Amino acid sequence: MKQNPSKQKVIKAASTLFFQKGFHGTSVRDIAERASVNVSSISYYFNSKQGLLEYAVTNYYENYLFTIEKTFNETNLLTPIDKLHSLISTIIQYKQNNYQLTCFIQRELSLDSVFVREMTVTYLAKENFYLKNIFFELLGERLKNDYKQYLFMQLKGMLITPYILHNDWKNQVVGDYSHQLFVKKYVRVIKDWLDFTVMSGEGIKRKAVY
Amino acid sequence: MKQNPSKQKVIKAASTLFFQKGFHGTSVRDIAERASVNVSSISYYFNSKQGLLEYAVTNYYENYLFTIEKTFNETNLLTPIDKLHSLISTIIQYKQNNYQLTCFIQRELSLDSVFVREMTVTYLAKENFYLKNIFFELLGERLKNDYKQYLFMQLKGMLITPYILHNDWKNQVVGDYSHQLFVKKYVRVIKDWLDFTVMSGEGIKRKAVY
DNA sequence: AATATATCCTTCATTTTTCACTCGACAAAT
DNA sequence: ATTTGTCGAGTGAAAAATGAAGGATATATT
Known part of the structure; x- marks a missing residue:
């Protein structure tokens, strides 16, 4: 169950930001920044912003x-x-x-x-x-x-x-x-x-x- | 109280679209199209998308x-x-x-x-x-x-x-x-x-x- | 009444900004 | 050596905003 820390960080950051600003109100850059990871990581793990959401x-x-x-x-x-x-x-x-x-x-x-x-x-x-x-x-x-x-x-x-x-x-x-x-x-x-x-x-x- | 019909049309269209897709999920183009007015009218009446919302x-x-x-x-x-x-x-x-x-x-x-x-x-x-x-x-x-x-x-x-x-x-x-x-x-x-x-x-x- | 002036509204073309996503290089781990 | 993860720069599309110009309508002036 111990997943990749970056992946988890992204999910955590996304949860917080989606919560505060909504899905469309949040950009992947925001998420990446908050999670202290590179923007590309998100595509890497979840293919797309939508993918992250669905996950x-x-x-x-x-x-x-x-x-x-x-x-x-x-x-x-x-x-x-x-x-x-x-x-x-x-x-x-x-x-x-x-x-x-x-x-x-x-x-x-x-x-x-x-x-x-x-x-x-x-x-x-x-x-x-x-x-x-x-x-x-x-x-x-x-x-x-x-x-x-x-x-x-x-x-x-x-x-x-x-x-x-x-x-x-x-x-x-x-x-x-x-x-x-x-x-x-x-x-x-x-x-x-x-x-x-x-x-x-x-x-x-x-x-x-x- | 009888306001400009275009202005009213915009508000009506915006209400519907915001309701369906949310504020960030709706573009001013969508609104303009649905209201059958030109995009710039929105800027004219409300300055900005945000202005329309606030109004x-x-x-x-x-x-x-x-x-x-x-x-x-x-x-x-x-x-x-x-x-x-x-x-x-x-x-x-x-x-x-x-x-x-x-x-x-x-x-x-x-x-x-x-x-x-x-x-x-x-x-x-x-x-x-x-x-x-x-x-x-x-x-x-x-x-x-x-x-x-x-x-x-x-x-x-x-x-x-x-x-x-x-x-x-x-x-x-x-x-x-x-x-x-x-x-x-x-x-x-x-x-x-x-x-x-x-x-x-x-x-x-x-x-x-x- | 006719013309001039101002105000309000609409349109088009364009610029500026934002954003999601890709790519190729590089590093770390297995 | 191959897989796995990280990174920065870059691309193209979408969207918001701007500005100038054209029309319509009302108001004022002669």
């Missing part, structure tokens, strides 16, 4: 899905709701561990390009699969399908907002931006929402839902 | 804040919670009416540039002001300040997710992407969350919050 993103998602699947399989003995909690925790954890790439990719995903569409069908479809089934199962039969979709989007929103509103988060969420602490607390916030939502789905307390 | 964004936010302030002042007779609901409704409404710019700006805001920072202090600070005070007031005294911040971020997240996960929304939220219908339904989803959250803040039902 980084693919890598990110492969590990991402692997991590999710792992948790998914390890939590078969838990109740559905606990299983979902575990998945959420794993996801936030992973994203926090790969903070810059997460922010960058999330932003880039909102564009309209071939690359994005490929990523979506290849990786995001799977992520969706793991979450959606279990979430819908938890919601039960009482709610309208329509409304369930909205709730699901709400959940997905919670899984990404820290990586989109990251400026707000930094400013608002006082002091402790230690990753571990953040994961713990934020997962808790989602958990509270989730428990309430599922409870509503079971017909308790919430009246006349659509 | 569009500034304009967007001026109106945005104006709309919020209007609602804010018109709802003084309502209870705090209803006032907040009104504000949320207004915000979603506005964003939906300026869909492409909203998506684009939201994405761009997650970058790290001087321009973004300026926008943040100039406009987003005010938006924050209107929402935060009232939201915190509603939450009461029981919750830890820390936790309130998280809840507030959760709220802000809900106000933007449709404009960041717009690909997901299009795919998932079945059929009806009619703006009016969407506003109505989505505001309802947020309302449910809000009512629950406020209720928890008052100490009902939710136990051992932090």
Whole structure:
């Protein structure tokens, strides 16, 4: 796993710069300079700027899905709701561990390009699969399908907002931006929402839902 | 208020292209072509590509804040919670009416540039002001300040997710992407969350919050 | 009313800048 | 000695910006 240091340096530099300035906003020269390597190295390792992007993103998602699947399989003995909690925790954890790439990719995903569409069908479809089934199962039969979709989007929103509103988060969420602490607390916030939502789905307390 | 049609055409074209391909991903030629005007017109009206961006964004936010302030002042007779609901409704409404710019700006805001920072202090600070005070007031005294911040971020997240996960929304939220219908339904989803959250803040039902 | 003047808008041609990528030489490692 | 990695210079294309000139329209002057 110990790769060429230059290659790693390039990826690291690219992650940071893409995160700060976006893909098109960053030039290969910028990356090379930050990584303290020659510009040509980038072509050498990744063929092109686009190649570098694809390498980084693919890598990110492969590990991402692997991590999710792992948790998914390890939590078969838990109740559905606990299983979902575990998945959420794993996801936030992973994203926090790969903070810059997460922010960058999330932003880039909102564009309209071939690359994005490929990523979506290849990786995001799977992520969706793991979450959606279990979430819908938890919601039960009482709610309208329509409304369930909205709730699901709400959940997905919670899984990404820290990586989109990251400026707000930094400013608002006082002091402790230690990753571990953040994961713990934020997962808790989602958990509270989730428990309430599922409870509503079971017909308790919430009246006349659509 | 009836401005030069060419100028308007440029802004419209730019909004669409920035939305699809991002700021750096779009060339002024693309914009000029789509708007059916000469390339130099853009320099003429906005000095530069950057100038065009700033004009569009500034304009967007001026109106945005104006709309919020209007609602804010018109709802003084309502209870705090209803006032907040009104504000949320207004915000979603506005964003939906300026869909492409909203998506684009939201994405761009997650970058790290001087321009973004300026926008943040100039406009987003005010938006924050209107929402935060009232939201915190509603939450009461029981919750830890820390936790309130998280809840507030959760709220802000809900106000933007449709404009960041717009690909997901299009795919998932079945059929009806009619703006009016969407506003109505989505505001309802947020309302449910809000009512629950406020209720928890008052100490009902939710136990051992932090 | 007719002409002159100024202002606003558009176009074309050109320059300047930026950027991704290539090439061939050189060095290090195996 | 062959592979692997590094480097500087260079190329061509793309894109932004400029500037001068031409038209249109409105305003002012006689």
